[in-house]
Amino acid sequence: MFKKLKFAVIGAGHGGQGIAGYLAYKGYEVNLYNRSIEKIKKIKQRGTIELVGSIVGFGRLNLVTNSIEQAIKNVDVIMVVLPASAHKFIAKHIAPFVTPEQYIVLNPGRTGGALEFKSIIARHNPLKEVCIVEAQTMLFACRALEQGKVKIFSKKEEVKVAALPAIRNNEFINMIHEVFPEFMPATSVLETSFNNVGALLHPIPTILNCGRIENTKGNFKYYIEGVTPSVAKIIEQVDYERMLVAKALGVKTMSLKEWLAYTYNAYGNTLCEALKNTKGYWGIMAPTNLDTRYIYEDVPQSLVPIWDMAMHLGIQTPTIDSIIHLASILHNADYYKSGRKVIDMGLEGLSVEEIRRFVINGQVSDSRGVVA
């Protein structure tokens, strides 16, 4: 009999409350961390999270805190459930306290999340060989109705995860299997990073419906009414460019249409049809305004890393460029500059072969120990 795993959940937004509530409901010891104590005051008072929707139940939390040190002390697994734009901050603040036997799981990492996280921890605490795990997407679709009460819309049947380095995939999967049998191993974090569908599904329909979002305060069904054949055309072009980059890295790719079939058993003659046949998407409304993580997370942490890796590999991605450029204007931001780049992932100057070696065994050098 294994010892019962202990968890820290970093981030008490929709997803963080969902995962913390689910783990506690399943009987695991859970510490919930949030940077702002104000946002978790009620949860701290109650000490519980209530689940409604497709999973119904209660979970009692072990600790609710804004101290990252206390949150992760003596836990086995650190579940980071935050917009990827917060990964940098968390990595820096977790670095002094994390221990080599802990696993840090990014739910999800978007593109290059685990690589960036590892690079930051290595910089702040070079002696620690922490295993970072990157999930390709969030396991749950859920929404916090209030502090401590979460509606679970759906749970995915399968979510790809990869350890960095990937030689630690098996030990992680074996350890986590009793809790999350949905987690299936990917070849490496390149697979989870470059099959990040948020890059496709979030910024594009938001930008191509930005008039409607502002005019109606998002009062339309994001996927069902917002993704039309023309919107799907642009998504497919970005998908094509993403797969070009992934293939150049030797990464097994799935088109978005294939991914919908694989993840949601959703099919259609066209991408647009397949999206309309994705039951998990039926109730999802558009963001209420343009200040949404669909842009401020998925442009800098999903599209920019794909674009910068394309540059690194000498590949043209004009459609991705167009979306990043328009998003930057919409947010008065320079997402090219602020977004996650090859240098942030610690991969600057590396060849495809060196990158592949690094994600598999954690070393750039080859088996003879020659540092490239």
Add this chain to the structure above:
Amino acid sequence: MFKKLKFAVIGAGHGGQGIAGYLAYKGYEVNLYNRSIEKIKKIKQRGTIELVGSIVGFGRLNLVTNSIEQAIKNVDVIMVVLPASAHKFIAKHIAPFVTPEQYIVLNPGRTGGALEFKSIIARHNPLKEVCIVEAQTMLFACRALEQGKVKIFSKKEEVKVAALPAIRNNEFINMIHEVFPEFMPATSVLETSFNNVGALLHPIPTILNCGRIENTKGNFKYYIEGVTPSVAKIIEQVDYERMLVAKALGVKTMSLKEWLAYTYNAYGNTLCEALKNTKGYWGIMAPTNLDTRYIYEDVPQSLVPIWDMAMHLGIQTPTIDSIIHLASILHNADYYKSGRKVIDMGLEGLSVEEIRRFVINGQVSDSRGVVA
């Protein structure tokens, strides 16, 4: 007393029927041409065009024909009222029949229309020095309710026009003044071409509302509901890039916001507010689908010539690029390739000074007769 002017109106769409009806109603002799006879069958039977809306009356046409030769025979002014994408075709077919004393007026030319028209006529009929006049926008906002019945929404108070060459501005304005006192001389066709607001108002709100257009079949107010602060942000960025190019050509520019004040007496603290205060725009609905001249005319004949002139002058226009690129995907077209370019305007290899000389006096060479 001048002789009463005779007109040919080329194109029997909304604008063509509007102008033909207005001229006939004012008592001028008007020949109406359309390429397809099917589209003017009913007008031919009736022999009249009825005006409703802000101008109410009847006009009897002299001739309704699909023969361009007969349409322009013995007329003084040839009013071309067609999507700019048809200018190439018309220029080629009009070239053998047009005479040097006739004026060809492009209503409007979009960007580089007069230059392209002149270049095509010169190629097909090198001996003819025809005066091409470019209007900056359409005089009327109107819609054909059926063949031979046009609703006039509004008439602009002033429309800038320029002759090519501009040394013929005065003779044209003097001649046309009794008919169209709204026509005011611009410095040259560079001014009318690079102050083409269709480049801003047509493709951008269409693309940034493309989900809504397809999902609702255009059932929303194009300017009032479709142009929100974020859509206006992208418009302003394209406006900025357009003005950069115009300024490099030494062209007097007006921002879109200034133009709304100048043309419609519409004001606001922001562009978005000014657009909402433009009464002429209140009733205008969105196109019913994406197969609209807002894209297939204004991308290749407005944005592409601005982009290509920017390239010619070494100016970056990343936002214009993004819009052209997305429009090309939406229409399965290569608008960079098919659009109007510097070479089509007959300006390839010319310096800014040579371009300016050419639009003013019709000659690239300077006053000493030195060909550049």
